[in-house]
Amino acid sequence: MSSPKVIRWGILATGVIAVTFTKDLLVDPTTRGVTSIKHTVVAAASSSSVSRAESFLRRVGAPASARAYDSYQDLIADPDVDIIYIATPHSHHYQNAMHCLEAGKNVLCEKPFTVNAEQARLLVNMAKEKGCFLMEALWTRYFPLAAYVREILSSGRLGTLVRVMTDCNIATNPEKSFKDGKHRMVNSELAGGALLDLGVYSLTWPFLALYDTQPRETRKPPKVLAAMTKYPPTFCADETTTMVLTFPRNESAGGDAHAIATTSIRLETSPASDPNPPASVRIQGTLGEIQLFPCAHNPTHSKLVLWDGTVEEKPWPQPGPGKGSGWFNGFGDSINAEGEGQGMFWEADEAGFALCEGRKEGKYLGLEETVLIMEVMDETRRQGELRYPEKIETTKFPVQL
Ligand SMILES: NC(=O)C1=CN([C@@H]2O[C@H](COP(=O)(O)OP(=O)(O)OC[C@H]3O[C@@H](n4cnc5c(N)ncnc54)[C@H](OP(=O)(O)O)[C@@H]3O)[C@@H](O)[C@H]2O)C=CC1
Numbered sequence: 001m002s003s004p005k006v007i008r009w010g011i012l013a014t015g016v017i018a019v020t021f022t023k024d025l026l027v028d029p030t031t032r033g034v035t036s037i038k039h040t041v042v043a044a045a046s047s048s049s050v051s052r053a054e055s056f057l058r059r060v061g062a063p064a065s066a067r068a069y070d071s072y073q074d075l076i077a078d079p080d081v082d083i084i085y086i087a088t089p090h091s092h093h094y095q096n097a098m099h100c101l102e103a104g105k106n107v108l109c110e111k112p113f114t115v116n117a118e119q120a121r122l123l124v125n126m127a128k129e130k131g132c133f134l135m136e137a138l139w140t141r142y143f144p145l146a147a148y149v150r151e152i153l154s155s156g157r158l159g160t161l162v163r164v165m166t167d168c169n170i171a172t173n174p175e176k177s178f179k180d181g182k183h184r185m186v187n188s189e190l191a192g193g194a195l196l197d198l199g200v201y202s203l204t205w206p207f208l209a210l211y212d213t214q215p216r217e218t219r220k221p222p223k224v225l226a227a228m229t230k231y232p233p234t235f236c237a238d239e240t241t242t243m244v245l246t247f248p249r250n251e252s253a254g255g256d257a258h259a260i261a262t263t264s265i266r267l268e269t270s271p272a273s274d275p276n277p278p279a280s281v282r283i284q285g286t287l288g289e290i291q292l293f294p295c296a297h298n299p300t301h302s303k304l305v306l307w308d309g310t311v312e313e314k315p316w317p318q319p320g321p322g323k324g325s326g327w328f329n330g331f332g333d334s335i336n337a338e339g340e341g342q343g344m345f346w347e348a349d350e351a352g353f354a355l356c357e358g359r360k361e362g363k364y365l366g367l368e369e370t371v372l373i374m375e376v377m378d379e380t381r382r383q384g385e386l387r388y389p390e391k392i393e394t395t396k397f398p399v400q401l
């Protein structure tokens with residue numbers, strides 16, 4: 001057996017998700033059956049200080065040789081970095097990713113990919129021009145559970161797909177949790193709001209079910225009807241957004257299919273006190289449906305319910321070395337024992353496989369679809385009259401943010 005190819009990562013920004021992602025990255029891939037690649041962290045950069053980058057590297061357990069930078073540009077210039085993971089707020093993705101691509105670096109960029117579709121298109125063009133790999137870090141697409149859902153859809157067991165309903169929320173009291181309005185969830189300067197942060201997951205499942213299953217040559221973008229309520233203290237970010245999508249399909253494929261995609265920073269999808277929490281995702285066909293629990297961004301339980309009486313429930317625990325008892329979802333399934341990771345390694349593996357195979361985009365969320373989902377969010381914001389400050393909507397590059 002040949003030795004695994006080592007993927008050398010650079011981590012751009014050191015906030016909350018950078019820590020989770022990088023810890024997951026460093027979980028031994030053989031614990032999830034991956035033997036062809038290994039991940040290592042060769043450097044991290046913090047725009048705040050070198051000591052922040054140093055403590056980040058210690059905290060995530062990076063090799064002692066990993067370099068700490070106090071500038072993103074220095075990280076981008078590091079010749080030992082194969083791929084850069086971008087973990088800045090939404091507002092910064094376009095500028096950060098463009099800097100990386102211009103320098104010929106491969107990129108895995110956190111969701112949402114950019115602030116708007118035009119920025120996304122320009123990144124895709126630059127990646128093509130430079131021959132770089134580029135992928136939106138929509139981790140959910142790479143879960144084994146997502147592979148199972150794709151399998152159920154292609155098996156035909158649900159019959160003709162008719163409708164998808166998805167709901168993705170974080171239950172907060174925003175006035176309390178985000179009191180000063182500076183938090184990235186509500187700050188318009190950082191492209192905050194429910195839609196870009198969480199709505200992107202609500203759109204994930206309709207696209208996976210109703211777009212990816214159609215022939216590439218003939219599939220068409222959905223029509224969008226949107227309603228949006230703004231976060232009251234500032235009215236500069238959306239608090240609750242609802243999208244009704246119509247996916248055009250030929251009569252022979254069952255005619256148009258519908259999706260209702262909802263998101264809110266105030267509401268809860270599965271109230272902890274509810275003994276029978278509702279599904280956050282329902283993919284419905286003429287012969288039955290598949291339901292996912294508890295949340296659309298990180299579902300850990302599936303239920304297939306067919307009209308013939310079949311009910312198949314499955315837990316989707318996060319794998320790994322396994323220590324401690326970790327968290328449990330509402331069904332009593334262990335979803336994350338301490339040290340097992342949070343499921344962010346599957347997207348990292350996909351990026352690693354792509355680098356080995358010479359692919360330039362992710363397998364289960366290609367760049368054309370990433371851009372299209374940004375277009376749907378643009379249209380939703382247009383109907384909801386939500387525009388962010390010009391300096392973060394702009395396609396000008398470089399712009400100092
Ligand atoms: N996949 C998932 O499950 C999740 C994804 N995310 C996504 O990850 C990204 C980052 O989110 P998260 O880690 O929660 O955010 P944080 O605010 O915790 O971290 C963002 C980091 O970006 C850097 N940064 C650079 N400029 C700014 C600025 N002007 N304001 C704030 N931070 C800045 C900072 O790092 P430094 O000082 O080191 O430069 C900061 O620590 C977002 O795109 C978000 O949607 C977030 C949570 C979960």
Ligand SMILES: O=C1OC[C@@H](O)[C@H](O)[C@H]1O
Binds near residue numbers: 170197198297
């Ligand atoms: O991507 C995300 O998923 C988990 C949420 O809690 C977080 O707010 C969001 O950014």
